[in-house]
Amino acid sequence: MKKALVFLETHENKVKKSSLEGLSVLFGKGFEVVSCAFGQGSDQLDELNQWGVKKHYFNTDEQSQKYNPEQYKMAIQSVIEKENPELIIASSNNLGRDIFPRLAAKNDFAYMSDVTEMELGENVEVKRPLYAGKCTAQVTFTDDSAKIILLRPNQIRLAEANDSSQTENIKLDWPTPSANSETVSIEQGESEKLDLTEAEVIVSGGRGLKEAENFKLLHDLAEPMNATVGASRAVVDLGWVPHSLQVGQTGKTVAPNLYFAVGISGAIQHIAGMSGSKTIVAINKDEKAPIFQRATYGIVGDLFDVVPKLTDKIKSIK
Amino acid sequence: MRIFVCIKQVPDTETRIKLKSDSQGIETNGVKWVINPYDEFAIEEAIRFKEQNSDVRVTAVTLGPKARVNNALLTAMAMGADDSILINTDANLDSLTTAKALAEVIKKEGDYSLVYAGKLAIDGNVSAVPLMLAEILDIPHASVVGSTEYSNDAVTAEREVEGGTKEKFKLKLPAMITANKGLNKPRFASLPGIMKAKKKPIVEFSLDDCGINEGQTKVKFTNFELPSERAACKMIEGESDAQVEELVKLLQEEAKVL
Numbered sequence: 317m318k319k320a321l322v323f324l325e326t327h328e329n330k331v332k333k334s335s336l337e338g339l340s341v342l343f344g345k346g347f348e349v350v351s352c353a354f355g356q357g358s359d360q361l362d363e364l365n366q367w368g369v370k371k372h373y374f375n376t377d378e379q380s381q382k383y384n385p386e387q388y389k390m391a392i393q394s395v396i397e398k399e400n401p402e403l404i405i406a407s408s409n410n411l412g413r414d415i416f417p418r419l420a421a422k423n424d425f426a427y428m429s430d431v432t433e434m435e436l437g438e439n440v441e442v443k444r445p446l447y448a449g450k451c452t453a454q455v456t457f458t459d460d461s462a463k464i465i466l467l468r469p470n471q472i473r474l475a476e477a478n479d480s481s482q483t484e485n486i487k488l489d490w491p492t493p494s495a496n497s498e499t500v501s502i503e504q505g506e507s508e509k510l511d512l513t514e515a516e517v518i519v520s521g522g523r524g525l526k527e528a529e530n531f532k533l534l535h536d537l538a539e540p541m542n543a544t545v546g547a548s549r550a551v552v553d554l555g556w557v558p559h560s561l562q563v564g565q566t567g568k569t570v571a572p573n574l575y576f577a578v579g580i581s582g583a584i585q586h587i588a589g590m591s592g593s594k595t596i597v598a599i600n601k602d603e604k605a606p607i608f609q610r611a612t613y614g615i616v617g618d619l620f621d622v623v624p625k626l627t628d629k630i631k632s633i634k
Numbered sequence: 635m636r637i638f639v640c641i642k643q644v645p646d647t648e649t650r651i652k653l654k655s656d657s658q659g660i661e662t663n664g665v666k667w668v669i670n671p672y673d674e675f676a677i678e679e680a681i682r683f684k685e686q687n688s689d690v691r692v693t694a695v696t697l698g699p700k701a702r703v704n705n706a707l708l709t710a711m712a713m714g715a716d717d718s719i720l721i722n723t724d725a726n727l728d729s730l731t732t733a734k735a736l737a738e739v740i741k742k743e744g745d746y747s748l749v750y751a752g753k754l755a756i757d758g759n760v761s762a763v764p765l766m767l768a769e770i771l772d773i774p775h776a777s778v779v780g781s782t783e784y785s786n787d788a789v790t791a792e793r794e795v796e797g798g799t800k801e802k803f804k805l806k807l808p809a810m811i812t813a814n815k816g817l818n819k820p821r822f823a824s825l826p827g828i829m830k831a832k833k834k835p836i837v838e839f840s841l842d843d844c845g846i847n848e849g850q851t852k853v854k855f856t857n858f859e860l861p862s863e864r865a866a867c868k869m870i871e872g873e874s875d876a877q878v879e880e881l882v883k884l885l886q887e888e889a890k891v892l
């Protein structure tokens with residue numbers, strides 16, 4: 317039987333949704349599924365048997381709780397050596413992209429990040445965006461090396477996990493750290509909100525907001541929808557918000573169900589990063605703003621008038 | 635002390651992507667090529683390091699077709715890099731094969747302390763070459779770096795990940811750093827810089843010299859597609875109260891996203 321390894325990220329003893337998406341791609345496709353997760357709670361993932369996971373490697377030692385790219389790489393490498401998977405799946409985020417390119421080089425595997433569509437039939441069928449979403453392409457594998465696939469969060473539909481097999485939990489020996497790479501500190505962010513790349517609803521603001529303080533209007537609108545706030549580059553460059561909020565070709569590529577562009581003109585670099593959104597609402601006082609060519613719904617109006625009213629209306633229905 | 639900066643030339647962000655008639659790639663006629671924006675932070679970081687330390691030589695390295703990418707090297711040298719290495723090829727290589735070729739030329743050059751790269755190239759958005767290169771060179775890395783601090787034999791690098799979490803790593807040199815926006819403010823090439831760059835050496839290699847051939851590529855992009863045309867935007871007319879009512883109704887009943 318073909319074997320696949322899924323690297324799981326966890327939160328409070330649960331597998332994160334983005335990692336369940338990896339398990340979903342494999343579910344019912346005739347793979348022997350092995351998983352691994354490290355850090356606190358990585359030994360407590362009760363739901364894995366429903367996903368048909370045969371073996372789960374974990375480690376909860378103190379060192380595994382403090383992320384270090386080299387140690388995580390070595391830990392996953394030891395799972396790869398034990399299991400010889402022909403397919404490895406992880407999430408396309410700052411963690412996945414910090415570990416798996418090295419593993420691909422170490423093992424001479426094929427590698428692709430940011431995958432948005434994946435079908436396992438006779439072949440591995442994979443699609444992803446290029447040029448930050450200005451086009452998409454199929455990914456063709458030209459030899460039979462094992463493959464490492466990083467899935468972009470929020471793109472793969474979750475399968476209904478109804479397997480009832482046994483999962484064997486195996487404690488992995490933590491690798492001896494080298495002196496080359498040392499974790500100095502990890503400062504947990506305060507943000508309770510999902511990252512832009514994972515959010516289902518995004519409220520983005522641009523220069524039309526006039527000044528930094530007015531982003532409060534967007535936070536208020538985001539609140540009842542549990543949305544994440546984003547921004548155009550113009551306001552990042554003005555220093556109103558940090559770069560981590562920038563959507564676009566030189567910021568984050570996002571694909572939420574619902575994207576609000578408030579006071580954003582819709583420059584090509586901004587559109588590139590958000591055109592994959594399912595529904596786009598544009599609020600802009602200029603009816604000729606290019607954002608309206610990309611939006612699903614458009615309101616021509618003054619955002620300082622429209623946004624507070626919209627916030628009240630949405631609060632009233634939530 | 636020797637430092638390498640890996641730079642890639644990419645289509646300018648203004649580019650409207652058109653597909654070739656067989657849909658197996660993008661039409662490059664008429665594309666304006668620029669240095670990948672994240673690589674500008676990498677170049678700047680290397681030059682600042684040179685300015686703050688004595689006896690540092692900064693070498694820009696790129697893999698691509700000479701006629702096109704020569705300009706990127708000239709720009710890097712105009713900004714302040716001392717010289718360049720070009721792997722001249724028009725082959726379409728995947729990330730790993732590119733990293734293998736880059737590793738070969740870096741190894742040929744002998745000892746070095748730092749390799750800088752961009753966190754991602756905005757054409758393919760793969761974000762893989764630098765870490766693959768670090769693995770082959772067997773050096774530690776920090777990726778998506780927003781700030782650095784150097785000591786004698788180490789670099790401490792901080793990066794911000796999802797949710798605003800800040801991670802700080804201390805790496806023993808030699809090390810790989812991939813630059814995020816905010817690491818510094820890249821300078822523009824000055825006129826004297828541009829004049830000087832023309833006299834700086836570019837050493838050229840072929841893929842053959844690196845022991846690489848296009849056949850080693852494991853991954854290819856095929857069957858390109860442009861995003862499907864969106865239906866025309868539904869403009870919601872009326873006074874703002876009515877607009878808001880109508881919008882929320884559409885989001886609930888038509889788009890079913892609220």
Ligand SMILES: Cc1cc2nc3c(=O)[nH]c(=O)nc-3n(C[C@H](O)[C@H](O)[C@H](O)COP(=O)(O)OP(=O)(O)OC[C@H]3O[C@@H](n4cnc5c(N)ncnc54)[C@H](O)[C@@H]3O)c2cc1C
Binds near residue numbers: 547580581589601647
């Ligand atoms: C190399 C490069 C990379 C880039 N990368 C990115 C990127 O990743 N992401 C990105 O976003 N941009 C990027 N840009 C910048 C991009 O070209 C635009 O400059 C930027 O997106 C404009 O931001 P904006 O829409 O907020 O500002 P503007 O273009 O100034 O638009 C402001 C809008 O607000 C509207 N407005 C004003 N007042 C009101 C009001 N009271 N009510 C309603 N509407 C109002 C105006 O009509 C206008 O349409 C990049 C540019 C370059 C050169």
Ligand SMILES: Nc1ncnc2c1ncn2[C@@H]1O[C@H](COP(=O)(O)O)[C@@H](O)[C@H]1O
Binds near residue numbers: 670751
């Ligand atoms: N052909 C290349 N030549 C030199 N450096 C490259 C090349 N491709 C990628 N890089 C470097 O690797 C970084 C990330 O690119 P990528 O992995 O393609 O997203 C770029 O910002 C460059 O620093």
